[in-house]
Amino acid sequence: MKNRLKVLRAEHDWSQQDLADRLGVSRQSVNAIETGRYDPSLPLAFRIAELFELAIEDIFQLESAP
Amino acid sequence: MIDATTESRLSGQRRSPFFYAGMMLAAIGAIVALAATNAIGSTAATILMIAPLWLAIPMVKAANRRADAVNAACASKGEVNRRYIKRIALFTSLYLATLALATFASREYSPPLELRTFLSTLPGLAIAGMFWAIGRLIVEQTDEFIRMLTIRQSLWATGFALSAASVWGFLEQADIVIHVDAYWWAVVWFFGLGVGAVINRIQYGTWGAI
Numbered sequence: 176m177k178n179r180l181k182v183l184r185a186e187h188d189w190s191q192q193d194l195a196d197r198l199g200v201s202r203q204s205v206n207a208i209e210t211g212r213y214d215p216s217l218p219l220a221f222r223i224a225e226l227f228e229l230a231i232e233d234i235f236q237l238e239s240a241p
Numbered sequence: 242m243i244d245a246t247t248e249s250r251l252s253g254q255r256r257s258p259f260f261y262a263g264m265m266l267a268a269i270g271a272i273v274a275l276a277a278t279n280a281i282g283s284t285a286a287t288i289l290m291i292a293p294l295w296l297a298i299p300m301v302k303a304a305n306r307r308a309d310a311v312n313a314a315c316a317s318k319g320e321v322n323r324r325y326i327k328r329i330a331l332f333t334s335l336y337l338a339t340l341a342l343a344t345f346a347s348r349e350y351s352p353p354l355e356l357r358t359f360l361s362t363l364p365g366l367a368i369a370g371m372f373w374a375i376g377r378l379i380v381e382q383t384d385e386f387i388r389m390l391t392i393r394q395s396l397w398a399t400g401f402a403l404s405a406a407s408v409w410g411f412l413e414q415a416d417i418v419i420h421v422d423a424y425w426w427a428v429v430w431f432f433g434l435g436v437g438a439v440i441n442r443i444q445y446g447t448w449g450a451i
Contacts, residue, residue, distance in 0.1 A: 203447040204386035212445050213386050 178235045181209045183227050198222055258326075261300035268293035269337070290341040294334050322450065325378040332370035339363035368427050375451065382450070390441045390449035397440055398433030405429050 184194050184205075191209070195202045200219070207213035208223075214235075215223065224231045269290065276286035343360040346352050352360065375395065382388040406426045412418040438448040 199383070201384050201387055204384055207386055207445055207447070210446065213389070216385055219385060 176214045176235055177211060177238055178208065180205070180223070180234065183229075183234065184209075187227075194226075197226055256299075256303055258300045258303040261296050261303060265293045265296040265300065268296070286341075290337065294337060300330065321378065321381045321383065324381065325374055325450075328374035328377065329371060332367050332374060335370065336364050336367035339367055365424065368424070371431075378450065386445075387450050390445060390447065391451055393441055394434050394437030394449050394451055397437030398430045401433030401436055402426050402430035 180194075184191070189197075191205045192202045195205045198205070198219070199222075204213070204215075208215055220231050220235060224234055227234065272281075272286050272289045272293075275281045275289075281289070339360070343364060346360055347357065375391070379388060379391050379395070382391065403426075406429070409418060409421060413420060434451050438451065441447060441449045
């Protein structure tokens, strides 16, 4: 999976800790998701999408997707 | 202007839990060394063993401060870690106390079989309590990524300890290595948690919660 989390976070001028606070997860979690080391569960992906007011597929895409 | 007392208190607050854990281990090591060299009797050693247990209190406080600082934003996670630290400190203290009691009783008296069985079971149950604390940490953890890291650590520890026990067992059966008491495999399991943490660090960029 690839994602636009880092870009979206930068657009909001949030640090990883700021985003972690808003999602109720650790900063390590945000870092692992951003760097593509960890794919979040569906509930967490929904929380992220809700926070940025986007659809999940606007944030997360399969590596093979165009 | 900060007076000496305040400065000393602030300096104390900055001390890591590892400092107190190190102090506790050093004190226990010193008592064991004194007992082993017959500088003190086993009764005195048993009584002295209680003293280092008090270091568990500042150790837990320092660990809680660290958990609060790391998870200031994630209150539930901080609470989960605080409970875990308290449980581990409790069972570690129980382990040391019951081990000292069992050793003291068997050396100083000749307790009947039933009492000996009871006293010998207690340190093992305290270690079982540590496994329970790790299980509760996994169950109560609200951060799914950190939970995954903890589970990975536990699986690495289990694989490491059971593999080591299997290889050692057959080597022992073939009279190639010395006999190792079974409780050492629990120690190897805890060492395996460290191995798992290193592997987490390499693969996921963070050590994990344990």
